[in-house]
Amino acid sequence: MLAYKDRSKEELLELKNQLEQEFQKVKAQGLQLDMSRGKPSAAQLDLAMGMMDVLTSESDLKCEEGVDCRNYGVLDGIREAKQLLADMTEVPKDNIVIFGNSSLNIMYDTIARSMTHGVMGSTPWAKLDKVKFLCPVPGYDRHFAITEHFGIEMINVPMTMDGPDMDIVEKLVSEDDAIKGIWCVPKYSNPQGITYSDETVHRFAKLKPAAKDFRIYWDNAYGIHHLYEDKQDYLIEILMECKKEGNPDMVYKFCSTSKVSFPGSGVAAIAASDANLVAIRKQMQIQTIGHDKLNQLRHARFYKDIHGMVEHMKLHADILRPKFETVLTILERELEGLEIGSWLRPRGGYFISFDAMDGCAKAIVAKASEAGLVMTPAGATFPYGKDPKDSNIRIAPSYPTPEELAKACEIFVLSVKLVSIDKILESKS
Numbered sequence: 001m002l003a004y005k006d007r008s009k010e011e012l013l014e015l016k017n018q019l020e021q022e023f024q025k026v027k028a029q030g031l032q033l034d035m036s037r038g039k040p041s042a043a044q045l046d047l048a049m050g051m052m053d054v055l056t057s058e059s060d061l062k063c064e065e066g067v068d069c070r071n072y073g074v075l076d077g078i079r080e081a082k083q084l085l086a087d088m089t090e091v092p093k094d095n096i097v098i099f100g101n102s103s104l105n106i107m108y109d110t111i112a113r114s115m116t117h118g119v120m121g122s123t124p125w126a127k128l129d130k131v132k133f134l135c136p137v138p139g140y141d142r143h144f145a146i147t148e149h150f151g152i153e154m155i156n157v158p159m160t161m162d163g164p165d166m167d168i169v170e171k172l173v174s175e176d177d178a179i180k181g182i183w184c185v186p187k188y189s190n191p192q193g194i195t196y197s198d199e200t201v202h203r204f205a206k207l208k209p210a211a212k213d214f215r216i217y218w219d220n221a222y223g224i225h226h227l228y229e230d231k232q233d234y235l236i237e238i239l240m241e242c243k244k245e246g247n248p249d250m251v252y253k254f255c256s257t258s259k260v261s262f263p264g265s266g267v268a269a270i271a272a273s274d275a276n277l278v279a280i281r282k283q284m285q286i287q288t289i290g291h292d293k294l295n296q297l298r299h300a301r302f303y304k305d306i307h308g309m310v311e312h313m314k315l316h317a318d319i320l321r322p323k324f325e326t327v328l329t330i331l332e333r334e335l336e337g338l339e340i341g342s343w344l345r346p347r348g349g350y351f352i353s354f355d356a357m358d359g360c361a362k363a364i365v366a367k368a369s370e371a372g373l374v375m376t377p378a379g380a381t382f383p384y385g386k387d388p389k390d391s392n393i394r395i396a397p398s399y400p401t402p403e404e405l406a407k408a409c410e411i412f413v414l415s416v417k418l419v420s421i422d423k424i425l426e427s428k429s
Contacts, residue, residue, distance in 0.1 A: 001336065001337035001338060002337075003337065003338055003339035003340075004338050004339065004340050004420055004421060004424050005339060005424055009425065009428050012421050012424060012425055012428075013425070015417075015421065016418065016421045016422075016425075019414060019417050019418050019421070020418065022414060023367075023371060023414050023415075023418060026371050026407075026410065026411055026414065027370060027371040027372070029372075030372065031371065031372035031373070031407060031411070032372050033372055033373045033374065033400060033404050033407060033408045033411070034373075034374045034399060034400065035373065035374065035375050035376075035395060035396045035397065035399070035400060035405075035408050035412075036374045036375055036376050036396060037376065037396055037399070038190075038259075038350035038351055038396045038398055038399075039263065039396075039398060039399040040259055040263060040316075040398055040399070041319065041398055041399050041400075041401070043319050044259075044316055044319055044320075044398070045262060047312065047315050047316065047319075048260075048261040048262055048302070048312075050302060051261060051262075051298055051299070051302040054298050054301045054302050055294065055297065055298050055301070061294065061297065063078035063079065063080060063293065063296075063297055063300075064078070064079045064080050065078065065079055067293070069293035069294050069296070069297045070293075070294065072289045072290060073289065073290050074290045074293055075097075075281060075284060075285060075288070075289070075290050076096075076097050076098060076281070077096070077097065077098025077267075077269070077290075077291065077293075077296055078098075078293055078296050078297060078300070079093070080296075080297070080300035080301075081098055081267060081296035081297070081299060081300045082096045082098060082269075083300075083305075084299065084300050084303060084305065084306065084309065085098065085255060085257075085267065085269045086271070087305070087306035087309075088223065088224060088255060088257075088306060088309060089220055089223065089253060089255045089269070089271050090223075090237045091237065091239050091240075091253065091271040094274075095239065095271050095272060095273070095274070095277065096269050096270075096271050097269060097270055097271075097272075097277055097280060097281065097284070098267060098268070098269045098291060098296060099268050099269060099270065099291055100268060100291050100292065101256070101258070101264065101265055101266050101267065101268060101292070101295070102256060102258060102266070102268050103219065103221065103254040103255060103256035103258070103268040103269075103270075104142055104146075105268065106254055106268055106269075106270050107143070107146060107217060107219070107254055108146050109287075110217075110252060110270070110280075111146055111147065111150055111152075112150070113280075113283050114180070114213070115131075115150055117283060118213065119180075119213035119215065119279070120213070120249065120275060120276065120279045121279075122212060122213035123213075125150075125152075125180060128178070129178075130153065130178045131150075131151075131152045131153065131178060131180050132152065132153045132154070132155055132176065132178045132179045132180065133147045133152050133153070133154050133155070133179070133180065133181050133182065133183065134154075134155050134157050134164075134169060134172060134173070134179060134181070134182035134183070135147075135154045135155060135156055135157060135182075135183055135382075135383050136157050136158075136159050136163070136164040136182070136183065136184065136189075137156045137157065137158060137159060137381065137382050137383070138159065138191055138192060138353060138381030138382060138387075138392045138394070139159075139183060139185070139189075139190065139191075139381055139382070140183065140185055140190040140191075140219070140381075141376070141380040141381060141385075143183040143185075143217070143219070144183070144382070144383045144384070147183075147383075148383065148384065152180075153178075154383035154384065155172065155179070156382065156383060156388075157169055157172075157182070159189070159192060159194060161194060162194075162196065162197035162199065162200045163184075163186065163189075163194060163195075163196035163197060163200035163201075164182070164184070164196075164200070166199075166200055166203045166204075169182065169203075169204075169207070170203065170207065170208075173207055173208075173209045173210065173211075173214060174207075174208050174209065174210055175210060176210060176211075177209075177210035177211040178211070179209070179210070179211060179214065180211055180213060180214055180215070181214060181215045181216070181217050182216055182217065183217050183219070184196075184204075184216060184217060184218050184219060185219050185221055185222070186201070186218060186219075186220065186235055186238070187220060187222050187223050187233060187235045187348070187349075188222040188225060188233065188346055188347065188348035188349030188350075189349070190221065190222075190349065190350070190351055190394075191351035191352070191353040191381055191392075191394040191395075192344055192346070192351075192353040193344055193345075193346020193347065193348065193349045193351065193352070193353065194344070194346075195233035195234070195235055195347075195348075196235060196236075198236055201235070201236040201238060201241055202236070202241065204216060204238065204241070204242075204251075205238065205241035205242045205244065205245040205247060205250075206245050206247075207247065207250065209250070214250065215250060215251065215252050216238070216242075216250055216251040216252070217252055217254070218238050218251050218252065218253045218254065219254045220253055220254060220255045221254075221255070221256070221259075222259075222348055222349040222350065223235070223255060224260070224309065224310065224313050225259065225313065225316070225348045225349055225350065226313070226317055226347065226348040227317050227320060227321045227324055227346070227347055227348050228317070228321065228347055228348075229314065229317070231347050232347060232348070233347050233348060238251050238253060239251060239253055239271060239272070239273070242273075243273070248273040248274075248275070249272075249273045249275050249276050251272070251273075252270055252271075252272050252276065253270065253271040253272065254268070254269075254270055254271075255268065255269055255271070256268035256269070257299060259316075259350065260309065260312065260313065260316075261299060261302075265295060266299075267295060267296055267299050320350075320397070320398060322402065323397040323398065323400075323402065323405055324346070324352065324397055326397070326402065326405055326406060326409065327352055327395060327397050327405065327409055328343070328345055328352065330406070330409040330410070330413060331343055331352075331354070331409075331413070334413040334417075335413060335416065335417075338417075338420075340356070340357055340416060340417070340420035341354055341355060341356050341357070341416055341420070342354075342355045343355070350396065350398055351394050351395060351396055351397075352394075352395040352397065353381075353392060353393075353394060353395070354392070354393045354394075354395055354416075355391050355392055355393075356391050356392075356393060356416060356419070356420070357391070357420055357423055358389045358390065358391050359389070359390050359391075359423060360390065360391065360416075360419050360420060360423055361378035361379070361387060361390045361391050361392060361393050362378040362379070362390055363419040363422075364378070364393060364412075364415045364416055364419045365377065365378045365393060365415075367414075367415035367418060367419055368411050368412055368415040371411045371414075371415070372411070373408050373411040373412065373415075375393065375394075375395070375396075375412075376393070376394040376396065378390065378392070378393060379392075380394065381394055395412070
């Protein structure tokens, strides 16, 4: 297939006319499609409906420790739920503290506590002249929203196929004590689906930050979210690596069952060193007497153990895998060889990352919107919503039905083609 840039102006104008006619036909259908966020579909949510029947008015509501889960208490979370999430996160049970339903909420609270009370006795960040965070890009927009909300300066770090560019990370962290953290989605990263290499994890564990209160915010959001049973990425466990390298306190690890059970009613946890957890519990006990133990009990009894959870995630994969393959097949069929976009083929997670020609992402998203397709805003995968190249677009295949997804992809590739032709014609004029 001849690349668009190698075609004559006349050929491009004729092709644009044909594509515009196709676009108008799709637009006339009055579609309302949504690929804006990585929400589980109704079919995925149905997988956990049995959890609604685990606890009834006849149930014994005492956890393994004998505590009545209807009452106050158990700050860390009940033992069986801690074990379940510890196994999910690949850390010892004693290094887990369970919070509410959302890991994002734990991350927000962790930043907030650092702002008001510091980190393990350090100066509260709010009293410092400057606080900075490293942000691998493209990355997770909700991470960036938290640090922006607290007025923390965000510094872009390019992603490579092995994870963040560690040469840049090591240099910046070692030279600037205002840098207090880095956001990471280390497995099936949002949005590219990249898993950090062994070398990258080793280099993270060996960091020598100028700031003693520097922390790696390790969001293990997609740790068990594989698409293929026979092709699964492997990630080294960061807590143990940091401990081996003499940096046990340098990482916070976050997880939740939000995309395992129910996004609005999952269970979330933080894993960290003993010293970190002592400081976290000290502040937690002012904030709460304990989080929802009935929900913790419900999850523990429904999944029973990590093996039950893994089997459950295979059912999720059976629903998600065809959707990812639909998007990738259409991208390859319609755009391969045109040199107007590139993408990765993830083995897990919730997104496909598409890189358009520089200066085209916003126009593509706007064009798709004309035909009834809502996508994540262009620029959202960068701090402050500003993609320097205006190139990256996050595709979220999970929520639409298979039929809707095929239509959405049709609109997307048409939008990419039309905007790209205009960009090339502009350069030829």
